Amino acid sequence: xxxxxxxxxxxxxxxxxxxxxxxxxxIKEAYDYAIADIGLDFPTxxxxxxxxxxxxxxxxxxxxxxxxxxxQDYLGLCPKPGHRVEGGGATGGICFQEAWKxxxxxxxxxxxxxxxxxxxxxxxxxxxxxxALASDVSFDYPVGGFYSGxxxxxxxxHMKEFGTTVEQLAHVSVKxxxxxxxxxxxxxxxxxxxxxxxxxxxxxxxxxxxxxxxxSDGAAVAILASENGLKKLEAAGAKIPRPLVKVTGxxxxxxxxxxxxxxxxxxxxxxxxxxxEQEKSSDDTRKYYRNLWDHGTRYPGVHSFRAxxxxxxxxxKHAGIKDPLKELDFIELHDAYTSSEIQTYEDLGLCRYxxxxxxxxxxxxxxxGIDYGLKLKDKPVCAVNPSGGLIACGHPVGATGxxxxxxAIWQLQGTIKKHFRDDKLQxxxxxxxxxxSHAGTGxxxxxxxxxxx
Amino acid sequence: MAKLPSRRDETLxxxxxxxxxxxxxxxxxxxxxxxxxxxxxxxxxxxITYLHSYGQDSPWFAGLAxxxxxxxQAAAGEYTYANPRGHDMYTGEETRWIDIxxxxxxxxAFTVCYFGSExxxxxxxFVLALIEFEDVNTLLLTRLMGVDxxxxxxxxxxxxxxxxFLRNSxxxxxxxxxxxxx
Numbered sequence: 219x220x221x222x223x224x225x226x227x228x229x230x231x232x233x234x235x236x237x238x239x240x241x242x243x244x245i246k247e248a249y250d251y252a253i254a255d256i257g258l259d260f261p262t263x264x265x266x267x268x269x270x271x272x273x274x275x276x277x278x279x280x281x282x283x284x285x286x287x288x289x290q291d292y293l294g295l296c297p298k299p300g301h302r303v304e305g306g307g308a309t310g311g312i313c314f315q316e317a318w319k320x321x322x323x324x325x326x327x328x329x330x331x332x333x334x335x336x337x338x339x340x341x342x343x344x345x346x347x348x349x350a351l352a353s354d355v356s357f358d359y360p361v362g363g364f365y366s367g368x369x370x371x372x373x374x375x376h377m378k379e380f381g382t383t384v385e386q387l388a389h390v391s392v393k394x395x396x397x398x399x400x401x402x403x404x405x406x407x408x409x410x411x412x413x414x415x416x417x418x419x420x421x422x423x424x425x426x427x428x429x430x431x432x433x434s435d436g437a438a439v440a441i442l443a444s445e446n447g448l449k450k451l452e453a454a455g456a457k458i459p460r461p462l463v464k465v466t467g468x469x470x471x472x473x474x475x476x477x478x479x480x481x482x483x484x485x486x487x488x489x490x491x492x493x494x495e496q497e498k499s500s501d502d503t504r505k506y507y508r509n510l511w512d513h514g515t516r517y518p519g520v521h522s523f524r525a526x527x528x529x530x531x532x533x534x535k536h537a538g539i540k541d542p543l544k545e546l547d548f549i550e551l552h553d554a555y556t557s558s559e560i561q562t563y564e565d566l567g568l569c570r571y572x573x574x575x576x577x578x579x580x581x582x583x584x585x586x587g588i589d590y591g592l593k594l595k596d597k598p599v600c601a602v603n604p605s606g607g608l609i610a611c612g613h614p615v616g617a618t619g620x621x622x623x624x625x626a627i628w629q630l631q632g633t634i635k636k637h638f639r640d641d642k643l644q645x646x647x648x649x650x651x652x653x654x655s656h657a658g659t660g661x662x663x664x665x666x667x668x669x670x671x
Numbered sequence: 672m673a674k675l676p677s678r679r680d681e682t683l684x685x686x687x688x689x690x691x692x693x694x695x696x697x698x699x700x701x702x703x704x705x706x707x708x709x710x711x712x713x714x715x716x717x718x719i720t721y722l723h724s725y726g727q728d729s730p731w732f733a734g735l736a737x738x739x740x741x742x743x744q745a746a747a748g749e750y751t752y753a754n755p756r757g758h759d760m761y762t763g764e765e766t767r768w769i770d771i772x773x774x775x776x777x778x779x780a781f782t783v784c785y786f787g788s789e790x791x792x793x794x795x796x797f798v799l800a801l802i803e804f805e806d807v808n809t810l811l812l813t814r815l816m817g818v819d820x821x822x823x824x825x826x827x828x829x830x831x832x833x834x835x836f837l838r839n840s841x842x843x844x845x846x847x848x849x850x851x852x853x
Contacts, residue, residue, distance in 0.1 A: 237710045281717055341683060347788035356725060357754060360843045361812050362784060362791050367799045370782030375801075378780075378828045422799075423783040423823045476754055478801055478810035520780050520801060520810070 219322040222465045223448055224668055225441045225458050226631075227624030228252035232405040232436035232612035235338030241280060242292035245334050245437040248617075249293055252330075252439045252624075257457035260294070266450055267441075268326035269299035273313030273333030274616030275306060278348040280336055289332060299326075306352050307554060309333065310438070310619020311655020311664035317442045318465050318666070327447030331623075334437035335614035345433050352658055354476050366430055366555070368477060368659050370422035373557040376521040377424070379514070382560065382575035384424045388415035389579045389592065390556035391428050391609055396590050398606020400642040403621070405434050405612035411591060415556075429556040434612030438620035440627070463630045467537030467652070467667030471528030473518070477659040480524070482516030492517060492527050494534070494567040496541055503570060510572055517571070523660035526565030533652065533665035534567070543568045543582070543600050546667075547648040548629055550622035552656035553607040562654060566665070568600065588642060604629070604643045619655035619664070626651045630670040683714055730768060731755035735847050736840035742771045742807060753804055753811040771804055776849065778830045779803040779810050783820045796820035802832060802849055817850035 228251030230236075230244050239247075253263045270293075272286030282288070286302035305312045310333045317331035337345050350363030358368075376382045392412060398404035415428040442465070443451060452458060474480055483491070485508060489498060497503045507515075518524040530542070539545045549566065553559035560574035569577040577583065581594025583602035605611055605625045608618060628637050629648045635641035645651075650669035657663070691711070694701030725732055731754075734741040743752040743766035745759035751769065759766050781800040784791070791797065800815035816835070818827060833852035840846045 237712055239710075281715060341789070343787070343789040343792055346786075347790055350788045356723070356728060357844050358812055361814060361845055362787060362794065362797055362799050364784055364787045364791060364799075367782050367784045367787070370784075371780040371799060371801055374782060374825060374828060375780035378825050419785070421784075421786050423785070425782075476812070478812045479752065479754055479756075480809070482808065 220324060220444050222318050222321045223443050223445070224463045224465055224623065224627045225443055225448070225451070226252050226255045226627055227438060227440035227620065228255065229403045229617075229621050229624050230437045231403055232434045232614055232617075232621075234405065234432070234434065236336070236435040237338070241285060241334050241336045241437070242289050244336075244435065245289050245332050245439065246292060248437045248439040249330070249332060252441050256441070256451065257455060258451070262454050264294050266447075266454055267295070267298065267328045267330050268447075269320065270295055270330045270332060271313050271316045271320065272300060272302040273309045273331065273620060274302070274335055275304060275309045276335070276348055276615065278351070279339060279345070281339065289334070293332070295330075305662040306657030307552060307613075307615055308619060308655040308657035308662040308664050309616045310621070310623075311653065311666065312619070312662065313616070314440060314619055314623045314653070314666055315468055315470070315664055317440065318468060321442050321444050321447065324444075327450060328441065328443045330439060330441050331620055332437065332439045333616035333620045335616045336435045337433040337614060338435050342433065358476055364422065366422040366425055369555045369557055370425045371477075372520050372561065372659075373424060375519065376557065376561065376574075379521055380572040380575065384416060385412055386575035386578045387424075387429055387556040387560065388412040390553065390559045391415045392590055392592060393584055394553060394603050394607040394609040395428075396588060397585060397604055397643060398610030400588075400638065400640045401606050401611065402638055402640075404606045404610050405432060406606070406610040409591075425555060425557065431554045431608040431613040434614040436612060436614035436617045436621075438617040438624055440620050440623045459631045459633055461631065461670035463627050463668050463670050465666060466669050467533035467539070467665070469529040469531065469533030469536065469665040471525035471532070471663050473523065473525040473660050475658065475661055477520055480518055480520060482519050484516070485511040488517040492524060492531075494531060496567060497570065506570060515572070521561065522571060523561055523565050523656070523663060525660050525663040526562055526654070526656065526665075529654075529663040529665040530566040533667050537650075537667040537669070539667065542566055542652070546600050546650055546652055548601040548604050548626075548645045548651040549654060550603055550605060550626055550651070551607070551654035552618070553603055553609050554613060554656070556609065558656065559602065559607070562656070563602070566652075566654065568602075585643065585645070601645050604645055619653065622653040622655065623666070623668075626653050626668050630668055727757040728755040732842050732846070735836060735844075736842065738772070738836040739770055740772045740834055740847060741768045742804070743767070744769045751807045751809075753802070753807050753809045771807060772834060774807065775805045776802050776832050776834070778815065778828050778832055781815055781823070781827050783823045800849065812844075814845060814848040815850070816848050
């Protein structure tokens, strides 16, 4: 595989509804921004880009099959190669990785990944129904298909088994909302408190409306290139910011569509197949896990995502990371729910399984220099969702994973101030970060590591 | 009495419009004005009836219609799925049906849905639960009845439950539901 550079990208302002433009034109906003960011004009970039990958989740939302080719045409990319990817909430993350594959394999020198979703074309509760069709329509959907309900069941199990509290969940919401307050691309711009989260309407016990991301219209675009592609673009006048950002780790995992079908493996199998390198090598951690299993924990059950753990372990190995908490400067992860951010802390090895709640309120995942209105025990170590994540930025599904990619590129270039017109969210001296995209009840998960050269 | 919500519910419906505003002349000034237009939004209805087959899982639904809860078991009996599954994921071999109607069951996880997808909004609040069965390796998603949706608590987890069946089967997984009971 060849080295792959993530050059830049663009993100449309995420909004509840964008009736002013069709999805193609919303994608073009992000596309034009990305091209302008590397200092090229439209015809020059069109001449140099080799192809594309399109990302959108639901044909139902657009009521349009093959929407990808309509975007390809609108962007002036026909007849160059392109294809659409779909993997639920992980669609954007998969798209980013497919663009990486296109370049890493030598098939393309310059590949553009674009994604969108237009979720405003139906009412919220119909939108929830469409999303719930991403659960087994013979068994899960008819029982009461509702993703917030599925996630809330994971929460009650996590609370029961590990003692996680609703206040710990709310810390995630407060962190992400207040981060997003400084992100002009975010759909939500409000400062909230733990009490606000708990006092907002109960959706699926114990998750309130502020524990849950919103539906959005939006698009995002990322441009990836090989060394040769980089040379071609720069020879044509492109100004690619230095340091360059390289993709250094790729991981993916999967799990059963029906959450009820997930296995409940024993301690030995967990340690053998799922424990991180760090967990395997720590006597204390193995003892901790033995104690959990002695008290009835099984893995992944419904409280954990083995797809996320598998993707993380794969990506960390690829990138040579042993301790992600200490070796990553930030992570943009898929926080469709405050609870799933906590579950993902554990999956990615930022803390041990069962310790996601205390980790959430510790302060380790917060940014320095921002007033969250909270008393945090620990200093920031690895910023999680410095952009505000899905909770506050919004979740136009096909665009979300790419949005994470774009924000990660800008973090590693040190160009957050340029793009956000505010440097509050710039992770100081960021060298390495990760993006994490997640589908369904944990069915497809991607983890991608990016670092600056 | 509870206060009225501060916002009224809205629907997509609106008036049928006769005569759409447009510049009187398509001179350059009129055409330039078109760039300032707000978008036209219309309703598009999409209705479809599928002929859905339960395929190899059909006996499970036939079981519910006859007040029996079936499960799928690997041929060697080492792994049992609470949901129907035609082939075992570990051996790749065809599974066999077993009857777990009277197997002891308890709540593994649950939630109360106060909102839901459009289809299920009329049911709210409803309780979703994942049920664990003795000597069965996976769980079953179901509705939990006989509990107070306004007083959920973690002590529901571990509660012994019993299956109940609709008298008139709808050939859906909701033909079975659970309620507290030893």
